[in-house]
Amino acid sequence: MGNKTVAVVIRDLASKGHRLTKTRRWMIEVLMTSDYPINAIELRYLFANRGLRVNKSTIYRELEFLVKQGVAREVQIVPELKHYESAYLEHHHHLTCRNCGRIEKLVNEGLELEMEKVERLAKESGFSVSEHQLEFYGRCESCI
Amino acid sequence: MGNKTVAVVIRDLASKGHRLTKTRRWMIEVLMTSDYPINAIELRYLFANRGLRVNKSTIYRELEFLVKQGVAREVQIVPELKHYESAYLEHHHHLTCRNCGRIEKLVNEGLELEMEKVERLAKESGFSVSEHQLEFYGRCESCI
DNA sequence: ATCTTTGCAAATCCTTTGCAAGGTT
DNA sequence: AACCTTGCAAAGGATTTGCAAAGAT
Secondary structure: OOOOOHHHHHHHHHHOOOOOOHHHHHHHHHHHHOOOOEEHHHHHHHHHHOOOOOOHHHHHHHHHHHHHOOOEEEEEEEOOEEEEEEOOOOOOEEEEEOOOOOEEEEOOHHHHHHHHHHHHHHHHOOOEEEEEEEEEEEEOHHHO | OOOOOHHHHHHHHHHOOOOOOHHHHHHHHHHHHOOOOEEHHHHHHHHHHOOOOOOHHHHHHHHHHHHHOOOEEEEEEEOOEEEEEEOOOOOOEEEEEOOOOOEEEEOOHHHHHHHHHHHHHHHHOOOEEEEEEEEEEEEOHHHO
């Protein structure tokens, strides 16, 4: 889940002068404890299932806020909509099942080393890489 | 530009019974000769600048058609809209400038080898990877 | 002549925005 | 009380769809 707890993140936001609303706490909690990236629509369902009514504008605005605060991070899994995950997770990638949509986390050190190598090479040719986005797609165990 | 010429692709489509319209030829030509991935909106501008009036529905439908025919491929560069490139290009990735939007091609063999290694590993744990999507972001030479 | 492709207009879907009301400090 | 956040409704922007007209073989 990363190196910061929900409580600490909330306290840090408060100390920066941000208001701690129910929705803000919920969103931080869900994002930081989820095992996979979530999108705005899933978030609304999650909240609704818990009996929490949150307007969609609020969801989108809060996601934007959390990204700006360095709490959440945007992940491009599918082109149709944006997914978000905790920004405190160790660097990783995902395996997304094209059949059922399940998203698994993938951590691989060799890949990271190779990526850094490529980024150094890019730098030498004049391009300064700030981040990368790598996603794998295919079929998960349950979908053969 | 890949291992097939525009003429051959067009001939192959014809031999499969598909009609060869002016728009279809243009789109294939543009996609196959472009140095970087293009999106539907840029395509319309490109056509308009050449004095070619093409309806947006046609652009979207034709892109879908070309992907289905294995001529074009979808690339997720930014979450806002879809980019497309020739499907006949050698396997590669992109460096996208966050400042000016310029997209450069990046070919790196070491990276591919590492990627294959990861995909074999995934397979062992039950996930069968069919493709991956890797994009680098940062600042290009002209944008410091 | 037949069957595919196009244009047009309207519809969809995710996301954003303006503004007044409500909540937090 | 000050001002950040929310809800609501409407707007935006990319993409899709139904249908009749136009075009390719």
